[in-house]
Amino acid sequence: MSHDLFAPLAFAHGNPMPNRFMLAPLTNLQSLPDGTLSDDEYHWLTLRAQGGFGLTMTCAAYVQPSGKAFSGQLGIWSDRHLPGLERLARDINAAGSLASVQLHHGGRRASRDLTNEAPRAPWQDAETGARALSTGEVEQLIEDFILAALRAERAGFNGVELHGAHGYLIAQFLDAENNRRDDRFGGSFENRTRVLFDIIAGIRERTGPDFQLGVRLSPERFGVTLTEALALAQRVLTCGQLDYLDMSLWDVFKEPAEPGYGGKPLIDYFTRLERGSTRLGVAGKITTGAAAQACLDSGADFVLLGRAAILHKDFPQRVKEDAQFQSVALPVTRAWLREQGLGPAFVDYMATGWKGFVAADD
Numbered sequence: 374m375s376h377d378l379f380a381p382l383a384f385a386h387g388n389p390m391p392n393r394f395m396l397a398p399l400t401n402l403q404s405l406p407d408g409t410l411s412d413d414e415y416h417w418l419t420l421r422a423q424g425g426f427g428l429t430m431t432c433a434a435y436v437q438p439s440g441k442a443f444s445g446q447l448g449i450w451s452d453r454h455l456p457g458l459e460r461l462a463r464d465i466n467a468a469g470s471l472a473s474v475q476l477h478h479g480g481r482r483a484s485r486d487l488t489n490e491a492p493r494a495p496w497q498d499a500e501t502g503a504r505a506l507s508t509g510e511v512e513q514l515i516e517d518f519i520l521a522a523l524r525a526e527r528a529g530f531n532g533v534e535l536h537g538a539h540g541y542l543i544a545q546f547l548d549a550e551n552n553r554r555d556d557r558f559g560g561s562f563e564n565r566t567r568v569l570f571d572i573i574a575g576i577r578e579r580t581g582p583d584f585q586l587g588v589r590l591s592p593e594r595f596g597v598t599l600t601e602a603l604a605l606a607q608r609v610l611t612c613g614q615l616d617y618l619d620m621s622l623w624d625v626f627k628e629p630a631e632p633g634y635g636g637k638p639l640i641d642y643f644t645r646l647e648r649g650s651t652r653l654g655v656a657g658k659i660t661t662g663a664a665a666q667a668c669l670d671s672g673a674d675f676v677l678l679g680r681a682a683i684l685h686k687d688f689p690q691r692v693k694e695d696a697q698f699q700s701v702a703l704p705v706t707r708a709w710l711r712e713q714g715l716g717p718a719f720v721d722y723m724a725t726g727w728k729g730f731v732a733a734d735d
Contacts, residue, residue: 408448410457413716532585
C-alpha cells in the first residue's frame with residue numbers, strides 16, 4: 374500500500390511523525406571537544422526541523438568516552454552534556470518536529486587519537502590495534518547504552534535510535550566473519566545479536582511509555598550478509614519493542630550484491646518482511662521527491678535523507694510545493710552549504726571527505 378509523503382505516521386509509542394521525512398543521522402564534526410553541543414550543530418539541526426523534517430535526528434552520539442570515533446562528535450555519556458541536549462530537544466520540538474538522538478560506540482573504529490586508549494572491539498583486531506572486550510565490559514557497554522537513552526529522555530527527546538549499522542560496535546558484534554567470541558556474545562547468530570536485543574529490552578523496560586526506540590541496520594558489508602541482515606531485520610520488526618527500523622541500504626533501488634538475490638531492488642527484500650506495529654524506513658541516495666515517493670510506493674513507511682538534507686535545509690517543504698523537486702546538482706559551492714546552515718567544520722568535512730560534493734576551485 375502506498376502512502377502520502379505528507380500523511381502523519383503513528384508509532385507504537387509517543388507522538389506521531391507529522392510526515393514521512395526523517396533526517397538521517399549525519400556525522401558533521403561540529404560538537405565541542407568534550408562532546409557538548411555547539412551553536413553550529415544546534416543551528417544545523419534546528420534548521421532541518423524548521424524546514425519540515427517530521428523527525429530530526431542527531432549525528433551518532435557516543436555513549437562511552439572509549440567510543441569516540443570522530444573529531445567534533447556529539448557526546449551523551451555524561452550529565453555535562455545535558456544542557457546542550459535539552460536546548461536542542463526543546464527547539465526541535467518547538468519547530469513541530471520529533472527529536473531523536475542516535476546512540477553510538479565506535480568499537481574497533483574508535484579513534485585512539487581522541488580517546489587516548491586502544492580501541493575496544495568484540496575481538497582482538499590486529500588491523501586497528503583493538504583489544505577484545507571482556508564479558509564484564511560488554512555488560513557495562515549494554516548498561517551505558519541504556520543510561521544514554523535515559524539521559525536523552527531526561528533531556529526531552531522523543532526517543533533514540535541505536536546505531537547497529539556501518540561496522541560500528543553493535544554491528545561488529547553482528548559480524549559473522551570475525552565475532553567468534555566464546556562467551557554468550559559471540560559465535561552463533563543468537564549470541565551475536567544478543568547485545569542489540571539486551572540494549573533494546575533494557576531501554577524499553579526503563580524508559581517511559583511514550584519514549585520512542587528505533588534501530589539502524591545495514592546489509593552487505595562489514596561481515597553482515599544479506600541473508601543474515603534479512604533474518605535480523607525480521608526479528609527486529611516483530612520483537613514488539615521497537616517503533617521503527619531504519620534500513621541504511623547504501624542505494625535503495627540497486628540490486629543486491631550477494632549471489633542468489635538478483636532480479637529486484639534491495640528495498641523490496643525488506644519491505645516484504647512482516648513488521649507488525651513496527652515502522653520501516655529506508656535510506657540510500659534518495660535525492661528527489663519522486664524517489665521518496667517511490668520508496669513509499671515500494672512499501673516503506675518513511676524515508677531518511679542524508680545528502681538531500683545537507684543540500685537543502687527545507688527539502689520536505691520543497692517537495693510539498695513541488696512533488697518532482699530534485700536536489701541541486703553537485704558539486705556545490707561552500708557558500709551554498711553555508712546558506713544551508715552548515716558551520717565551517719561541516720563545510721570542510723564535505724569538501725575533504727565527500728569526493729565531488731564541493732567545487733574544487735571554491
